[in-house]
Amino acid sequence: MSREAGGAAASSASAPERQRQQEEDANQGVPAGRTPLERTADAAEELYRLRDTFFPRNPAEKAAALRARADDALAVLDSLPPEERKTPQRRAVYEFLRGKILDVFPDYHKEAEDHLSKAVKLNPSLVDAWLCLGNCIWKKGDLASAMNCFSLALSKGADKKILCHLSMLERSMAQGSEDQAQLVEESIKHAKEAVMLDIRDGNSWYNLGNAYLTSFFVGGSWDHMKLHHSVKAYQNAEKDETMKSNPDLYYNCATADKYLENYERALRGFEAASLKDPGLGADTEVQKIMSLLDKLDSAMMGQLRSKRSASSVSSLSEVNIKSSHKRATIGILSEGLNNAVAVLGKVVLFIRHDNVAPMYYLTCDLDQSYFILSVYGLRNEAHIAHSLIWLATVHSSTCLLSACFHS
Template identity: 35%
Template sequence: MAEGGADPETEIKNRLQELVDQLYYFRDHYFESHSVEDAARKQYDVEQEMEKTMFQIEEMDDGWKNRAFFLMLKGKALNVTANYNMEAEELLSKAVKLDPSLVEAWNQLGEVYWKKMDVTSAKTCFLGALNHCKNKVSLRNLSMVMRQQRSQDADENSRNIMDSVKQAKQAVNMDPRDGTSWYILGNAYLSLFFCTGQNPKISQQALNAYLQAERVDKTASSNPDLHLNRATLCKYEETYQGALDGFSRAAALEPSWSEPVVREEQLLDYLGKLCGLINNKGKIRGKRLQNLLSTLSPTLLGHYGGSGGLQLKSLGALQPGKNAGCVVLGRVVFSLMPEERVPFTFGLVDAEGSCYAIMVYNMVESWGVLVTDSVTIPEPHLKQHNIQHKGQAFNFQSIRVDSPVRLLVNGKPQGPSTQASATVAYRPQSE
């Protein structure tokens, strides 16, 4: 026995655990001791800390170096970076063979496989950990894995995403103060939103989960993935200010990551082109435009008009939000397709000469409208945009259309074959 009655093995375990915990604290709380301007150095600094930690671990007495806990903590230290580490895989594999009940070793090994893009082996590890003990880390990691399992069967993919939400919820319920679990629940809801018809309630659940992650864990606000994924949702919801701010924040937190920079530039380009087209009413002006508008006949309202139908209103008379009981009619003066091809955007000018942007979602690729087409929109959902970002300002009005099936084009209904489900890409690798 050691002096004071302490167990030498316990002392070694505590010392090793302290070293590795300090390493992970340095990584996870990096921006509490560094500014965002240091973001480009973070990976290098974490690797330097890892090397210091590994040196201290190696100084431990050789008698402990074949113990499962020693191998697990050494493997965990090597697993602190975002990249796959072969030595970490070897050490953690040995640890679980020596002690199959070592839950943290299973979780760490699963994360190593995840970084290796071996989703099947990662799932096996997380299920192995849960077989020994229900724990939040395995549950939330399993949530990530379920979303990455791809099948040719759309129903099976939907079931996997539903299961992903279930696992993430269980992780949150086990520890509501864990920001990482809330963040992964947000990602699960994000996937569910895009695979089940874009229910606004699910969108709000995703946003609430991201917000809760930041509330309970101040390190969550330094997670570039959270900002990118939330910005993706904001863009789809046409909260363009939040989208631009999110892309910008993600880029600042991880300067080597090109995706948020590209997404921010694409959105700025789209908004700039859109405002220019709206202000100029496309390329149709003067007498030609007047002739087109003069032919906007009530017959183009189709089944939305007539006795007992919806009330025809001008674009300028609409109120923000859904305008129940109303219908608008106008001519297409331009179309614009963003880089991600969603939404299909066109400019609509009504009989009074107002020009608003129309944003159409969930359309098949072959669907579209042509310049000079008439378009009838029932119960239009109006949004007013006042966006300022990096010295640029964008001010315009838009109408959101969740499916082309709702529209009449040249007085004709758009059939069910014009509608398609939306898909979205978000960054899962380092959740």
């Protein structure tokens, strides 16, 4: 449609005007010899690429750059003579491009919605217009109408971009919803479908990683398998060169690594995110991890120098565990899941830190061995009472400081 709509428009302009426009397009990275609608489509793509890759320290600088680039794109679009936008097909493309350009900003713009609404009325088969309209309506908080737009777009045929946006919207709808878990599962389902349409598309993998990470938090922040799935998806996303400019990819992957207690990888990820977008706050996360590790190290070293270990655990031998699980100590656990094993320990210190989860306890077992206990979620198999802890079916993994146990 774009090629047909702009064919006569290029010939109607004077030679000096065409030369001037080509020079301006060259300065903006837009290929020469294109019709007004085609040049506008190229300019719109460059505009959104700027939005997704330009992260100056001062947000006002980005806003100004977007405004200037949007004005340039609209000027190209307005060079299309009125007589060349009379047919419904051409008018639909014109309205779509104008709405898409106006919607590049983070806030909702009614003018953008108006143009995009006209586009889908003129041509209900214009999938990209439905997609942009859904995003625009989403910004004003009308999630149900946004969902309707994405569903209508998807009805025209399977599309990875639509599936990704549908997946993101479902995660947004899950917030505070009674059907939270179900909506997040739907989000994972649509994210997987997007990946299956193009397994090399980094954005689809990135979206799947976000869906699994959300599922981890929605499920009570204890199912580490969701975190492993998330990290794997992020790693696949990073294989796509176009995703390496996305600071959120590195930030979110680092978040998953942090909850997996892969602190070295988490630090690298947050540092990379901070370099790509200084305003993201990733440097604060680096400081939090360093502070946490210092606290854990100080707690361990302080107790190892203490002479009070015997008195600290004297009461443990008197505890009667009403369970068929075998009683064990830290020293005999193997890496990974230890089935039918119960570890009894005394809480020596609760270690306060900046995040809500996990909770960290300095704990001592029957062999007077100290270790850090990371608690992500307590279920029936874990009991804490009167400063005593016993865990059934223990998972052991090595972290930077000591063996950590996740209930």
